[in-house]
Amino acid sequence: GNSVTQMEGPVTLSEEAFLTINCTYTATGYPSLFWYVQYPGEGLQLLLKATKADDKGSNKGFEATYRKETTSFHLEKGSVQVSDSAVYFCALSDRQAAGNKLTFGGGTRVLVKP
Amino acid sequence: DGGITQSPKYLFRKEGQNVTLSCEQNLNHDAMYWYRQDPGQGLRLIYYSQIVNDFQKGDIAEGYSVSREKKESFPLTVTSAQKNPTAFYLCASSMGPRERGEKLFFGSGTQLSVL
Numbered sequence: 001g002n003s004v005t006q007m008e009g010p011v012t013l014s015e016e017a018f019l020t021i022n023c024t025y026t027a028t029g030y031p032s033l034f035w036y037v038q039y040p041g042e043g044l045q046l047l048l049k050a051t052k053a054d055d056k057g058s059n060k061g062f063e064a065t066y067r068k069e070t071t072s073f074h075l076e077k078g079s080v081q082v083s084d085s086a087v088y089f090c091a092l093s094d095r096q097a098a099g100n101k102l103t104f105g106g107g108t109r110v111l112v113k114p
Numbered sequence: 115d116g117g118i119t120q121s122p123k124y125l126f127r128k129e130g131q132n133v134t135l136s137c138e139q140n141l142n143h144d145a146m147y148w149y150r151q152d153p154g155q156g157l158r159l160i161y162y163s164q165i166v167n168d169f170q171k172g173d174i175a176e177g178y179s180v181s182r183e184k185k186e187s188f189p190l191t192v193t194s195a196q197k198n199p200t201a202f203y204l205c206a207s208s209m210g211p212r213e214r215g216e217k218l219f220f221g222s223g224t225q226l227s228v229l
Contacts, residue, residue: 044218102218
């Protein structure tokens with residue numbers, strides 16, 4: 001079956017620090033990969049996505065590259081802000097599966113201190 | 115503005131009681147989903163619906179039921195058979211099942227607790 005593994009949090013950083021959140025996946029098909037972000041008390045929002053190998057998704061200064069050879073989709077940001085404090089979820093969508101179901105990782109809480 | 119509305123924001127359930135969580139969308143999306151989120155864990159799929167009057171079980175459907183009588187609405191009932199219902203419930207929608215890798219739009223969630 002499909003699965004997504006993320007590094008456990010919480011990750012605590014100072015403003016302007018470099019952020020990396022590791023994500024690896026297992027899939028039977030050829031998945032699309034996503035990063036979603038959840039701010040306190042809210043639902044999830046799509047942050048970025050990549051649909052094929054070597055694609056780079058980017059948004060709001062965040063980047064992630066689809067690495068098929070290492071089955072990874074690590075999230076990076078060069079300089080974080082306090083407003084980036086949230087829970088980040090890596091997810092995959094198996095194109096061979098019925099429907100558009102997402103398989104989520106466990107989430108990584110990020111806390112950015114001023 | 116288009117979006118997904120979940121209500122109520124907080125809900126309390128007594129022993130043996132069924133409760134229903136509301137999810138409405140005005141995005142004209144065909145597909146809708148219910149996820150459960152437990153503290154420190156990822157989201158798990160309860161049920162999903164690709165089209166009106168049709169729905170399928172997800173990974174943890176036991177103790178839950180759904181209906182899809184209208185395109186805009188996908189209510190979730192947490193029945194008394196669900197022995198551990200305390201969780202944060204998230205409803206989502208997407209344009210349609212034909213688009214693999216389509217973006218999901220999420221509501222702001224309902225926190226269900228047991229009295």
